[in-house]
Amino acid sequence: MAHIKLPEFEEMTPAIQDKARPILEKTGKLGDIFKLLALDEKIYFATDGMIQKYLLDETTLSYDIKEAIALLISKENGCKMCVDVHKSIAKMLGLSEEKIEEILQGIDSMNVDTKDKALLNFCIKASGKENYKILKEEIDSLKQMGWSDVQIVEAVAITGYFNYINTLSNVFGLGHSN
Template identity: 80%
Template sequence: MAHIQLPEFEDMTPAIQEKARPILEKTGKLGEIFKLLALDEKLYFATDGMIQRFLLDETELSYEIKESIALLISKENGCKMCVDVHKGIAKMLGLSEKRIEEVLNGVEAIETSEKEKALLTFCIKASKKENYKILKEEIDALKALGYTDIQIVEAVAITGYFNYINTLSNVFALGE
């Protein structure tokens, strides 16, 4: 049970209800993270914009890499709810059960290129408290593997997003 009172559909603003309605029609329920964000319209729409732009829209990184980052960072942060949610999203986006299990077993367990492993390992390092110790040489190494500046920034932005959403979920005991 969440550590704070989460709003029900009827308690949400009309603008958020409009976003909630299709989810309710499709799944019959709203997740706790949705309800937590629905406490404040600015918070909800800022977060929704990040979800749309980083994860759902087609971007410079493949859905497979983006969902791998989502799963890895959520697992690193101990966010069971986000891991469970993103296992489902990953399947919906076409990731195989095998790939999802590999990701959840860590970067070295993933059957993929060394290039992709390097980016995922970098994202894990970027998610840590001491990310300020990342050196230019580490970013240059990703570029030498063929990643563009935009792809690297996008990967770090997704990493930061999951640190953010995992923190909200963990602090307020969502999904327990």
């Protein structure tokens, strides 16, 4: 149970209700993170914009890489709710159960090329408290492997998004029974 009172559909602003209605029609419920964000329309729409642009729109990174970042960062941050949500999203995007479990075992267990592992390891480092210690040479190394500046920025933006959403979920006890 969340540490604060989450609004029900009827308590949300009309603009957020418009976003909630299709979710309710499709799934029959609203997740705790949706309800938490719905407390403040500005936070809701800023976050929704990030979700649309970073995760759902086609971008320079594949959905496989984006979902791997989502799962790895959420696991790193101890956000069980986000891991569970992204396991479902990864399945919807066509990742097999085996591939998802491989990701959750950690980067070294993943059957991906060295280039992908390097980017994912970089994202883990970028998500940490000591990300200010990342050196230009580490970014240059990713570029030498074939990652573009845009792809690296996008990967770090997705990493930052998951630090943000995991923090909201963890601080307010979302997805926990008590």
